[in-house]
Every structure is written in structure tokens, then in C-alpha cells.
Amino acid sequence: MLETATTVKAKINGTAVEVPAGTSILDAARMAGVRIPTLCSDPDLLPTAACGLCIVKIAGSNKQPRACATALADGMDVITHDGDLTRVRRTVLELILSTHPNSCLTCGRNGSCELQTLLGEFGVPEDRLEKRICDVPSDRSNGSITIDFSKCINCGRCVQVCQQVQNVWALSSLNRGIHTRVAPAGDILLAQSPCIKCGQCAAHCPTGAIVEHDETSAVWDALRDPDLFVSAQIAPAVRVALGEEFGYPPGTNLTGQIHAALRRVGFDAVFETPVTADLTIMEEATEFMKRFTEGSGPLPIITSCCPAWTDYMEKNHQDFIENFSTAKSPQQMLGVLAKTYYSEKKGIDPAKHFQVSIMPCTAKKYELERTDEMFASGYQDVDITLTTREVARLIKQSGLVFQDMPDEDADSLLGHYSGAGTIFGTTGGVMEAALRTAHFMVTGENLAKDALEILPVRGMKGVKEAEIDIAGTKVRVAIAHGMGNVDALLEKVRDARARGESLYDMIEVMACPGGCLGGGGQPYNISENIRVKRMEGLYQDDRDRELRFAHENPAIKELYRDFLGEPMGPKAHELLHTTYTARKKYKR
Amino acid sequence: MNADGELEKLVEWVEGVRKRVHEIAGEWEDEEGSLIMILHAIQDEIGYIPRGVANELAKATGISLARIYEVITFYTYFRLTPPGNHEIHVCMGTACYLRGAESIQARLLQQIDLMKAAGGPKDDFQVDCVRCIGCCGLSPAVVMDGKTYGRLNPEDSPEILKQKPGV
Amino acid sequence: MDKQPLTTRELDSYTQEGSVSTRWIRVGMDTGGIAAGAQEVYDTLIEARDASGLDIDIQQTGSVGLSYADPVVLVGGDDVPTLVLGDMDAESARELFAGYFRDGRLLDDRVIATKNRGTGFDDTHQAVILVKDTGDGDSHHRTTIFRNLILEELEARGLEQKVAVYRALDMGLYHRGVCVQMLPSRVTYASVTGTDVRRLVDESLRHGMVLEDLLVPGGDPQERISMRNCGTIDPSELESYLRAGGYQGLKRALVEMSPEQVIEELKTSGLRGRGGAGYPTWLKWKNTRGQESDRRIVICNADEGDPGAFMDRSILEGDPHSVLEGMLIAAYAIGADTGFFYIRVEYPLAVKRVQKAIRQCREAGLLGENILGTGFSFEAKVRFGAGAFVCGEETALIASIEGRRGSPEPRPPYPSIKGLWGKPTSINNVETLATVSAILEHDGSWYAGFGTEESRGTKVFAVTGKVRNPQLVEVPMGTPIRTIIEDICGGAGHGSPIKAVQTGGPSGGVIPVDKMDTPVTYEALLELGSIMGSGGMLVMDESDSMVDVAKFYLGFCVEESCGKCAPCRIGGFQMLSLLKKIHAGDGMVADLDTLRDICVCMQTASLCGLGQTAPNPVLSTLKYFEHEYLDLVTTPETVTPSGKGRKNA
Ligand SMILES: Cc1cc2nc3c(=O)[nH]c(=O)nc-3n(C[C@H](O)[C@H](O)[C@H](O)COP(=O)(O)O)c2cc1C
Ligand code: SF4
Ligand code: SF4
Ligand code: SF4
Ligand code: SF4
Ligand code: SF4
Ligand code: SF4
Numbered sequence A: 001m002l003e004t005a006t007t008v009k010a011k012i013n014g015t016a017v018e019v020p021a022g023t024s025i026l027d028a029a030r031m032a033g034v035r036i037p038t039l040c041s042d043p044d045l046l047p048t049a050a051c052g053l054c055i056v057k058i059a060g061s062n063k064q065p066r067a068c069a070t071a072l073a074d075g076m077d078v079i080t081h082d083g084d085l086t087r088v089r090r091t092v093l094e095l096i097l098s099t100h101p102n103s104c105l106t107c108g109r110n111g112s113c114e115l116q117t118l119l120g121e122f123g124v125p126e127d128r129l130e131k132r133i134c135d136v137p138s139d140r141s142n143g144s145i146t147i148d149f150s151k152c153i154n155c156g157r158c159v160q161v162c163q164q165v166q167n168v169w170a171l172s173s174l175n176r177g178i179h180t181r182v183a184p185a186g187d188i189l190l191a192q193s194p195c196i197k198c199g200q201c202a203a204h205c206p207t208g209a210i211v212e213h214d215e216t217s218a219v220w221d222a223l224r225d226p227d228l229f230v231s232a233q234i235a236p237a238v239r240v241a242l243g244e245e246f247g248y249p250p251g252t253n254l255t256g257q258i259h260a261a262l263r264r265v266g267f268d269a270v271f272e273t274p275v276t277a278d279l280t281i282m283e284e285a286t287e288f289m290k291r292f293t294e295g296s297g298p299l300p301i302i303t304s305c306c307p308a309w310t311d312y313m314e315k316n317h318q319d320f321i322e323n324f325s326t327a328k329s330p331q332q333m334l335g336v337l338a339k340t341y342y343s344e345k346k347g348i349d350p351a352k353h354f355q356v357s358i359m360p361c362t363a364k365k366y367e368l369e370r371t372d373e374m375f376a377s378g379y380q381d382v383d384i385t386l387t388t389r390e391v392a393r394l395i396k397q398s399g400l401v402f403q404d405m406p407d408e409d410a411d412s413l414l415g416h417y418s419g420a421g422t423i424f425g426t427t428g429g430v431m432e433a434a435l436r437t438a439h440f441m442v443t444g445e446n447l448a449k450d451a452l453e454i455l456p457v458r459g460m461k462g463v464k465e466a467e468i469d470i471a472g473t474k475v476r477v478a479i480a481h482g483m484g485n486v487d488a489l490l491e492k493v494r495d496a497r498a499r500g501e502s503l504y505d506m507i508e509v510m511a512c513p514g515g516c517l518g519g520g521g522q523p524y525n526i527s528e529n530i531r532v533k534r535m536e537g538l539y540q541d542d543r544d545r546e547l548r549f550a551h552e553n554p555a556i557k558e559l560y561r562d563f564l565g566e567p568m569g570p571k572a573h574e575l576l577h578t579t580y581t582a583r584k585k586y587k588r
Numbered sequence B: 001m002n003a004d005g006e007l008e009k010l011v012e013w014v015e016g017v018r019k020r021v022h023e024i025a026g027e028w029e030d031e032e033g034s035l036i037m038i039l040h041a042i043q044d045e046i047g048y049i050p051r052g053v054a055n056e057l058a059k060a061t062g063i064s065l066a067r068i069y070e071v072i073t074f075y076t077y078f079r080l081t082p083p084g085n086h087e088i089h090v091c092m093g094t095a096c097y098l099r100g101a102e103s104i105q106a107r108l109l110q111q112i113d114l115m116k117a118a119g120g121p122k123d124d125f126q127v128d129c130v131r132c133i134g135c136c137g138l139s140p141a142v143v144m145d146g147k148t149y150g151r152l153n154p155e156d157s158p159e160i161l162k163q164k165p166g167v
Numbered sequence C: 001m002d003k004q005p006l007t008t009r010e011l012d013s014y015t016q017e018g019s020v021s022t023r024w025i026r027v028g029m030d031t032g033g034i035a036a037g038a039q040e041v042y043d044t045l046i047e048a049r050d051a052s053g054l055d056i057d058i059q060q061t062g063s064v065g066l067s068y069a070d071p072v073v074l075v076g077g078d079d080v081p082t083l084v085l086g087d088m089d090a091e092s093a094r095e096l097f098a099g100y101f102r103d104g105r106l107l108d109d110r111v112i113a114t115k116n117r118g119t120g121f122d123d124t125h126q127a128v129i130l131v132k133d134t135g136d137g138d139s140h141h142r143t144t145i146f147r148n149l150i151l152e153e154l155e156a157r158g159l160e161q162k163v164a165v166y167r168a169l170d171m172g173l174y175h176r177g178v179c180v181q182m183l184p185s186r187v188t189y190a191s192v193t194g195t196d197v198r199r200l201v202d203e204s205l206r207h208g209m210v211l212e213d214l215l216v217p218g219g220d221p222q223e224r225i226s227m228r229n230c231g232t233i234d235p236s237e238l239e240s241y242l243r244a245g246g247y248q249g250l251k252r253a254l255v256e257m258s259p260e261q262v263i264e265e266l267k268t269s270g271l272r273g274r275g276g277a278g279y280p281t282w283l284k285w286k287n288t289r290g291q292e293s294d295r296r297i298v299i300c301n302a303d304e305g306d307p308g309a310f311m312d313r314s315i316l317e318g319d320p321h322s323v324l325e326g327m328l329i330a331a332y333a334i335g336a337d338t339g340f341f342y343i344r345v346e347y348p349l350a351v352k353r354v355q356k357a358i359r360q361c362r363e364a365g366l367l368g369e370n371i372l373g374t375g376f377s378f379e380a381k382v383r384f385g386a387g388a389f390v391c392g393e394e395t396a397l398i399a400s401i402e403g404r405r406g407s408p409e410p411r412p413p414y415p416s417i418k419g420l421w422g423k424p425t426s427i428n429n430v431e432t433l434a435t436v437s438a439i440l441e442h443d444g445s446w447y448a449g450f451g452t453e454e455s456r457g458t459k460v461f462a463v464t465g466k467v468r469n470p471q472l473v474e475v476p477m478g479t480p481i482r483t484i485i486e487d488i489c490g491g492a493g494h495g496s497p498i499k500a501v502q503t504g505g506p507s508g509g510v511i512p513v514d515k516m517d518t519p520v521t522y523e524a525l526l527e528l529g530s531i532m533g534s535g536g537m538l539v540m541d542e543s544d545s546m547v548d549v550a551k552f553y554l555g556f557c558v559e560e561s562c563g564k565c566a567p568c569r570i571g572g573f574q575m576l577s578l579l580k581k582i583h584a585g586d587g588m589v590a591d592l593d594t595l596r597d598i599c600v601c602m603q604t605a606s607l608c609g610l611g612q613t614a615p616n617p618v619l620s621t622l623k624y625f626e627h628e629y630l631d632l633v634t635t636p637e638t639v640t641p642s643g644k645g646r647k648n649a
């Protein structure tokens, strides 16, 4: 069909609207200020058309199409709400409720649940129907996310995210009819499945069926323990998203308020993960330079600070293990430094130092015990990871009025970060930060102020490619985000390798769409729109910093001078690097 | 516990199955729309689709285990567990239902229980309801091990159990 | 085999050749026939022929549709009348051989009288008289007595050597007292009494006079188009089909017509899809053809999952080439290069016959490159279903072939725009394609001559349930339901009067007996709250509970729901538990309201046809037989603390 018109004109509840051709009735209605109830629709996903709530009437037609899956057509006269539709929608909700436990009060989604909200709005009648609740026991096997099958409404969003967006295929819909249920691949435990713990399923689930493995109470236990020195680290992507839990617009940078809140919650020290992001850059850029100029290892070098990605690679792309940067992720670097460098300086017994990381990420919970190297301090380097959502809960539980928090600085030793460190939280950020430093390492000069923002690596395109000129040498880079975009990229590299060619010198991969700012532990109701706002927040943070280069961070310089020695030197190697091994995709 | 010989046999069987799975997958490699046909071919040979076979198939075809399980569990024809020795399909299509298929099924089950209680043959009969086997004119109908028995009444339905040699 | 591809000239030569043998026997070997013992009958016949040394051609064939009489055998030849025999077994097969082809002797209780009755005599002294008492009760006994009466009369006239008298298996007449059919003239009398026997022999037999007062005029209301070859050709032989005019329609399309003209011809014919929805076939093809694409696909939907329908199976088993030819014509019309038969795996014989037909066509050059030398190329493949009714739905079927769960997807886009692997795809039902080949063999206006203005042509119905002679019936659209149920199938057959007819299977509704004069057309059935569907017709009598029937159909939909969308997945389940509760006598009046709420919800908010139509059996039984529900729930009510009306314990 040739699309001659680029917009369509139609009516929604009598109001004329004009929207781009191809816009769904659902989105068109939203633009016209009308909210049609939905449960299975998700702005990140193709319509599954499963719940049936969004049906609307079209004048002159006896069909009731699904607004989420039907494009608005020219001249359509849509009715989105009337008595008939409300009756049907209420019955749909009543039916869903008949297969759902009434356990809101103890549910991870209480207050943020799409189903609960609609049940509240529609006043579903008292139980006329038999309850039939799925009795498959919850799957808590993987420590990052928990699936409570009884709360699953089979909307299919998690399955679609895991299969189509992330291309992991850890989740599936099994059986059919009333017996339909979501289950890990092959009906095994999640921990035995190919799951990479990215948490995208949790981020897209409308209910409390998939939530992060909640560890707030363990953190409370630590905070209550008078013998423990409890420190926190805050990842870059958290600062521009946490506000959403407290009514701020997405992308609002609340770094200072978060510091203040965490201190009041009871943390003894508050660190900044971007500091060790700077450190990661120092290590990674050095590693890259060695491979690039001395051929000390294979190219392209591939970034490894996303644990979901390393897990994916270890299961699916084992031929690239050698290409991985051995530098640990910022989280792990901060953990080990907290328990060595910081504890030493402050005279804290590292055995009594309890390190909590605050991450946009569910996979980070898995990273804590990923390999023996995560215990480089002699203790578990990071004790607990809380996601952005959990920390919001922690703050609420503390009775703090977040909006009233003052701006405070982070801890002076591990709290000063550069703009390079903060953009780690967005896709392309690691690459950009690394290139800024690599340029310096090669040329001895910093990129000019107007050239240091490396635009080709920015943006939300699934795979980005760029050639950066460093003193006459071209560095070819590629960036992929969203796990589903990686296979094709690596396939290209493989093909080239088979021909004896090399396509790229450096590849950055982040498992989540948009990178960490779109992480599986971030506040709900994620969409491209919101990701872009969070991204802008991070780039603004970068611009707002005096420091824009990792290698210029005085804290980092001090760290090398006083403690680590040389980048990639023996001590750095012992504390800051890790290894990878091939893993089985299915463990049963 | 397996005696050594039995273990060897088992290993050999598993190896054979593994080989066949790859062969079958190979036969369909260049064909469009093959997964369900491959599963049919496998089930025809083994009688069901054990987990290990599904795993092997995932390797042979590059189709994820999640997809394979999604498909196996969706279609009632595919089985994850071995079938009984004798498969009895009681037709519960419209015509058969109206003509008393439910009581035929009940009688069959009753008879099988009686036979078991009487220490009867070890042959396990597996009774499943199926939808219209396509001979409504013969309703009510039952298929045992591929042979159709039509125009049954509850009284003579147990007779078909005796059609099995050795019963 | 290195056969040369067929040319159009060779194709024609088949239709001109005479039959190979002058005498023949055909054994109905479809699933139903085989289940009833047709294989044994066939083997016995072969054995008997070989022993007898007679030159008789014995052929396997499909089903003529007379399920109630399985196994069915047809006999005929140049010098003997063609007869349909039912309820055969090995013994009667042997007898048939010993008798019929030697001295014309027949079998008692085997012959099915034809409905194409004669109105006059070419010769007197008819060779055979068939007789049957068509009343209720012990009609067999009364038939025997009556036959003896005739025999006595014949003897008295010295005709006993010339005329044989047999009890018929079925007269095609019901509740008409004693009926008599004379062969070969096929003159048929009904309501014959003892006092008529003398006239019968004297006037009719000896002097060739027609007894006008007893005469039943001819005319089978049936019209066989889709099933034209079922039960008459050998479905496993391409030649058999070619001799019956097979692939003439394809030839006509390829040689004489442009694809657009073929679509135009279909438009003239008025053919609407026979798979259920009744969408005009020509329009579906036009939409598919109109879609820009490097490749188009045609699918034959042979998933026939509707419990109680078996016409598609019968056609595939009895005349697979007619469907394949229809597919080739469809492919030519829409410009497809590949076709898929999506066949229920529960139909192994149909699968075998289709696969064989495909092989034969490949060898004969009717599939592959450059078919009939016209430059048209096409490949056909078979894919199996795996036990999922919902895979009859178009988008689910596509998902299934693609190797996914058979879950429907929202339409639009329709498969004709975006189908298998995203390519424009036309999905056509078995019966539709079998009809297409007939239409092209004749022409569009010929087909349009059958049926009504809105619903043209003929339709096959599978009549089952509490009817005397369950069978496949093919009638012109517009034939009253009563004609089908009573005149063709013999009406009530299980001792109690007919209460209702359910059409359209699990998506359909019940039609109470007082509305049985409704003509079968898409529109008329819809108006009654039922549908044509694929053509299932389930007859229910007074002993059947409508609540039970609704429960049955709903149970089917619940089991077959793909589970994707909440209204169908949960709605069906909840309705079923309410129906179970009501049926068990534990229901409340308020439950009927809940039922209605869920019905509306499922109809409106289900994603696909399965869920949208699943409430139909409930709604239509509620509409016509609400009292049966109320009888089960309206015991005195009290008000419980929760405020619900409650049945007293
Ligand atoms: C749940 C469901 C089951 C169906 N089953 C069949 C079937 O078994 N056979 C069939 O031909 N059509 C079936 N249909 C109708 C098909 O989707 C489709 O309309 C038809 O195959 C188109 O062919 P036609 O235009 O020749 O009728 C079914 C539809 C639904 C919604
Ligand atoms: S998932 Fe939602 S509706 Fe269900 S218990 Fe949790 S909060 Fe309540
Ligand atoms: S909403 Fe209702 S159920 Fe929930 S806490 Fe409040 S009163 Fe209790
Ligand atoms: S965490 Fe990621 S990989 Fe694991 S099931 Fe969820 S979406 Fe799939
Ligand atoms: S787990 Fe959540 S996202 Fe997945 S199907 Fe269930 S309700 Fe939907
Ligand atoms: S990579 Fe992501 S999770 Fe790790 S420190 Fe950076 S922002 Fe946080
Ligand atoms: S992209 Fe960031 S948030 Fe997502 S899994 Fe990786 S580290 Fe975690």
C-alpha cells in the first residue's frame, strides 16, 4: 500500500484529531487527552493484543477493534468510552481477578501496579466467580528477579521483551487455554535457563508477577547493626531516574538530594560509582591502547561492565571471550576499593565494612558473586545491590520527605567523579569516555572542548558505528544496546574475521535498551520517551562538571599514586580485573 | 541401579536418539516451516519428546529451547512423557458425546481398574479423550492402538480391551 | 520414474476413453468405511474375484457420504444396474460375488434405494423389487411379511423366476409405511398396503402401468458438486480423476484465461468460502493478487477441527486431486509459487492421499516447472497440524506453519496482505478449493445457477446426532433444514422427537424444531443466532438437555482456547464452571446474569473467532430454551447475607 497521506484525520469521542499515519487508536486517543485502559500494551513492544481491555467502538461498524493493535484510519469515528464498553471492561477485569490472588498488601507492586489501579478505577463486583489461582511455586532461583506465577495475568509482555527485544529466550508461554502460564525456557528454574538477569521482564511487567529480588530488609538489618560500617555507592543512571518515584519528571538530576537522603537513612558513607567508572576507563583505555598499539591482545576490545552482557557472551558468544576487556565493572571496582583503600585510610575493619550498591540494574545483584575475583578484598567486595526502585522504597520506609532533602556532596575520597564517569549510564557513554582518555593517552592532549562530545556514539539507534580520528589513526568503534541487537553485530565481526579482516577496534555493549538508564531496576512505565529524558539528564550532568576526562580526575590520580600504582600494574591487576569462562546455556 | 550391560544399552540408545535427532533436523534443514514436522518425526520414532531430545533439537536447529517447549506444550498431540502401552482414544466429538461417549469412557476406565485389581495384564492402557476422529457416522467411536471401533454401547465397550493379544 | 509431463492434448484423451471394465465394484475406503470394516470387505471381494475368474474391476474409492451404512459398496456395469449397498461385511461380500454378477441375485438388507426415482416403465417385468417398511417399531419383521406377500402374488402369476424381491437397507423415504422400488425403472411407491399388492404385480409389473396414487416422484434434493467424485473414482489414481474430467478446469484456466479472468469467473460463480466465515473467494484472491510482493502463497486449510464436521476429510480422502486442482487454480489466479496443505494429523488417510496426489502430479508435470507447457510453475507441500482447533484460524494457522504456538494475532493486517513469512497469502478451505475446480471445469454462471441470490451454489453438511441416517449431504443453498434432516436423513432416529438442530459447531447455535423450515443460507442462519460454519449439523431430540449441549460446546472451546487473551482464556473457563454448577442443580438465578455478562465480554473482547463465537451455543440455548436453565435453578430463593439470590439447600 502506498502511503500517500502522512497524517490521518479522524474523530475520537467527537473531537477531531490529526495524527501521523500508522498511529494506533490508543496513542491517538492519548494525544487527544483520552486514556483507554490497557494491561498488555507496552510502548516498547509490538501489541500482543492479549488483555482485551482496550476495545473501542467505531461508528458504522459492528466490530470492536483493539485500540492498541489498530491504526487510526482516515475518517474513523471512534468511541472509546461508553456504558457498553465499561461493562465489557469491567467483566474482563473481573475475569482477570478471578485468577489473581488478593494479596496487594504484601505485593512488590502495591501502589504501582497497573492491574491494581484499574481494579480500583472500575469497581469490580464482589466475587461472583470461582477463584482459580496458578499454584506453580514462585521462582526465586536466580537472585536477581523473582517470578510469582500466581500474579501473572499472561499479558505476554515479559516473554516478548525477553525473546524479541533481548533475544535471550529465557521466558516462554507454556500450555494453552486456562493452563497457559509463563515459565522459564524448557520449564526449568530461571537459574538454569539462559536468563541474563537484565530485569527487562520485570521492568515491563504490569503486575507484581516479576519483580526484582527485594533486599531492602537485608539492608535494614545491616543499618541496624551497630558494629557495621555501612557504605553506599550510587550508579550514574540512578540519579536521573530515582526522582520519578517521587514525582519529579524523568531526567531530573537529583544527585545531591540522594546523598542527603541516604545519609539520613543511615549510611555511614556515600560513594559515587562514576568515580570507579573513571577508574574503569583508565584500566580499559590502557588495555585498549596496549592491544591497539602493541598487539597485546585481540581486537576489537569489547566492554564488559554490564554483567548481563558478560553472562550472555559467556553463554552465547564464547569465541569472543578473549576480546573482552578484563577490567571489572565500576560497581565491583568501587566495592573492592571501599574495603581496601577506603577502609585502610579510614581505619575501618574491612570485615565490618558493609557495602551496598545502588544500581539501575538487577543483573548487578548477580555480579556480586560472579567469580572469585569479586572477593578481591578478601571479603565479598559489594555485599548487596539495591535497585533504584528498592532504594526508593527504602527512602519511603525511612519516612523521609525526599523533596525536602538538601543537596549534599558524596564522600570526599570516593565521591568526586568526572563527566566521563557519569555518562557510563547511557548507551555510548563508556565508549565516549574511553575515547576521550584514549585520545589523551595517544596524543598527550585532551580533545578540544568543542570536540569532546563525540556525537556519533550518542543516541538511541540500536547499533551505532563511528570512526574516530586519533592523531591520524582511525579508531573504528561500534556500540550496541538492547541485547537483541548484539548477535547481528557479532555475526558481522565473525564474518569479517573469517575473511581475515577486522571491522572494529572497540565495541561497547549494554544489555538494556538505552544502556543502564533503561535498566531493569529503574522506575516503572519505561518508554523511549523516558529513556531519552534520562539520557539528556546524564549528558547535562556531564556538561555541568568541571571535569570531563577520567584521566584528569584528581581522585583517580591520587588513587593510583597512593594505592594502585600503574594502570594495569600488578596491584591494579589483582584488584581491578577479572576473567570470563564459557558457560552452558541450559543447565538441565 | 543399572547393571553394566543395561547402562551400556541405555547409553547406546541415547546416542542413537541423539544421532536421529540430528539426522531428522538435517532432513528438514532447507525446508520452510519445519519445526512442527520435525517434532512429528521425532515423536513418531520415540513415542514422545523427552527433555533431552528437546535440548538436542535446540542444538541441532538453533531454535531456542523456549520456543520448542512453547510449541510442544501448546499442541496436544505432542507429549513430554512416554505414552502407555495401549492408547485408547475415546471420541468426545459432538456426535459421539450425544450418543453416550461419556459413559463409554466411564465403563472403559472402570473395566481397566477391575482388570488391574484382578492382577490382570501389566499392559497399561492410556485412555484419552479426543475430539472428533472423523467418523461421526459411526458414533460413538473409540480408537485403540490405531484401530477404530464404532457404534459402541457402554456394555460392549470393555470388549475392545480384549482385542489386544495377550489380554 | 521418468514419465513425460502431461500435455493438454493427453489430458483430454482421458475424458474420451471408455471405462476399462464393463463390470465394476467400488468399495468406500475412507476412514469411516475402514473403521467399519471396508478393508475386510475389499480383501474378500478381491479373493472372491480371483477365485471366480470373472473380469470385474474392483476399486477403492472414497466416501459417498452414507456414513450410517458403512461400509458402503457400489456395484454396476454395462449389463447390470448400478446399486449402492451398505452395511457390508465379508460374508455379504462373498454372497454378492456368487450372486449378483452370475445371475443378478442380490442381498437382503443391503441395498439402498436411490432417491432419483423413476416415473414410468421402459419395460415391464421389472427384474428386482426392493421393499421396506419405513415405519417405526419392528419394521424388519413387517418388511419380511410384506415381501412374502409379494412373492406369493408373483408365484400366482408365474413370475417368481423373473422378478426377485429383496428387503432394502434404506428406502430414502421415512415414515411412509411400506415402500417399494422397482428396478431398473426406479419407480417407487409408498404407503403400499396389502390390498395394493395385487395391483402392484398385475398392473405395474405385468402391464407397465403406473399406480399414480402410490407413486413417489423422483428427485434427490442433493446436488453433488464439491463431492462430485467422492465414492465414484479411485482417489489414489490420478488417471481415475482425469477420466472424470479432472484438471480440465486447470487447463481451461491456464490455457484460455488470464489470472484476472479466473478471478472474474469466481466472482460470477458467487462462491463464498466454505470454511466458516463465508468471505467471497474471488475477493480474497483479488486482495492477495493486488499486493505487491516478490512471492505469494496459497494455503489449503485442512485443519477441520469442528467436532461433528467431516466433509473436508471425506473430500481429501475421496477426491484429493479436486482440491489440489483447486489450489493450482488459486495459485495461478493470485500468482503464488508455493502452496501448503495444512492437514490435521488426526487424518492420516487424508494425509496419505494428498501426499500421493502431489507425487502423482509431480510425475505428471502438473506440479513443478512449466505446468502443461504454459510457463506456470508451482509447488505444493504438506504440513501437519498437531491437535489444536484454533489453528484453523488463519493467523494461528500461519503461526503453526512457521513453527510457533498457534496463537491468533490481531487482524488487520489480513493474511492476504501479510501472511506466511510476511508474504501475501490466500487461505482457502478444502471444500472451497474442491468447488473451485468444478467451477472452472464448467463455468461461473453454471455454479451461480444453484442456491439463492446471496448464498450461491451448494454446501456440504455433516448431519449427525439423534438422526436416523447420519451422513454427508450436499444440497443447493436455500434448501430448508427440514428437507435435509427429514427427507434426506430420515428425521428422528432414536425414539424421541427432534427438539433442535445445532449448526455451525462450537461457534454456532441451536435452531429449535419449529424453525426447521428455515432455508440454509448464510443470512438466514445468522438471523436465528446461529451460523453456517463449516457445515456441521447436530440433531438433538427431546432426551437431550440443552444445558448439557451448551456445556459440551463450551467445554470444547475451553479446551481449545489458545489462552492468549483474557476474555476467552478465563471467560470460557468461568462460564463452563457456571454451567457445570447449573447442570448439577447447584446454580442460582443470578448465575444466568453472570453468564450473560461473560458472554457479552467474550463476544466483544476476545481476539479471534474462537473466543468471539464460543458464547453462541450458550446464548442461543438461553434464547430458545431458557426454561431448561430456569428449571435447574429456580427452586425457592432466599437472600443470603452477601445479598445474592440463593437456592435453598
Ligand atoms: C477458531 C477457528 C477455527 C477454524 N477452523 C477452520 C477449519 O478447521 N477449517 C477451515 O477451513 N476453516 C476454519 N476456520 C476458518 C478459517 O479461519 C478461514 O476463514 C477459512 O479457512 C478460509 O477459507 P475459506 O474462505 O475458503 O472459507 C476457522 C476459524 C476459526 C476462528
Ligand atoms: S500484582 Fe497488583 S493486583 Fe496483584 S497483588 Fe500485586 S499489587 Fe495487587
Ligand atoms: S485498600 Fe482496602 S483492602 Fe487495601 S488496605 Fe485499604 S482497606 Fe484494606
Ligand atoms: S531478566 Fe532478562 S533475560 Fe532474564 S528473564 Fe528477564 S528479560 Fe529475560
Ligand atoms: S509475568 Fe508479568 S509481564 Fe509476564 S506475562 Fe505475567 S503479567 Fe505479563
Ligand atoms: S555500567 Fe551501568 S550499572 Fe554499571 S556502574 Fe555504570 S551505570 Fe551502573
Ligand atoms: S545495561 Fe546496565 S542496567 Fe542493564 S543489565 Fe547492563 S549494567 Fe545492568
Ligand code: SF4
Residues within 6 Å of the ligand: B135, B137, C028, C029, C030, C031, C032, C033, C034, C062, C063, C064, C065, C066, C067, C068, C069, C070, C071, C072, C314, C472
Ligand atoms: S462417508 Fe461414511 S458412508 Fe461414506 S464410505 Fe465414509 S464412512 Fe462410509
Ligand code: SF4
Residues within 6 Å of the ligand: C390, C407, C408, C560, C561, C562, C563, C564, C565, C566, C568, C569, C606, C607, C608, C609, C610, C611, C612
Ligand atoms: S479468543 Fe481464545 S483462541 Fe482466540 S486468541 Fe483469544 S484466547 Fe486465543
Ligand code: FES
Residues within 6 Å of the ligand: A037, A038, A039, A040, A041, A048, A049, A050, A051, A052, A053, A054, A055, A066, A067, A068, A069
Ligand atoms: S491493551 Fe489492547 S488488548 Fe491489551
Ligand code: FES
Residues within 6 Å of the ligand: A133, A134, A135, A136, A149, A150, A151, A152, A153, A154, A179, A180, A181, A182
Ligand atoms: S496461571 Fe500459572 S503462571 Fe499464570
Ligand code: FES
Residues within 6 Å of the ligand: B091, B092, B093, B094, B095, B096, B097, B131, B132, B133, B134, B135, B136, B137, B139, B140, B141, C307, C308, C309
Ligand atoms: S464425534 Fe466422534 S467421530 Fe466425530
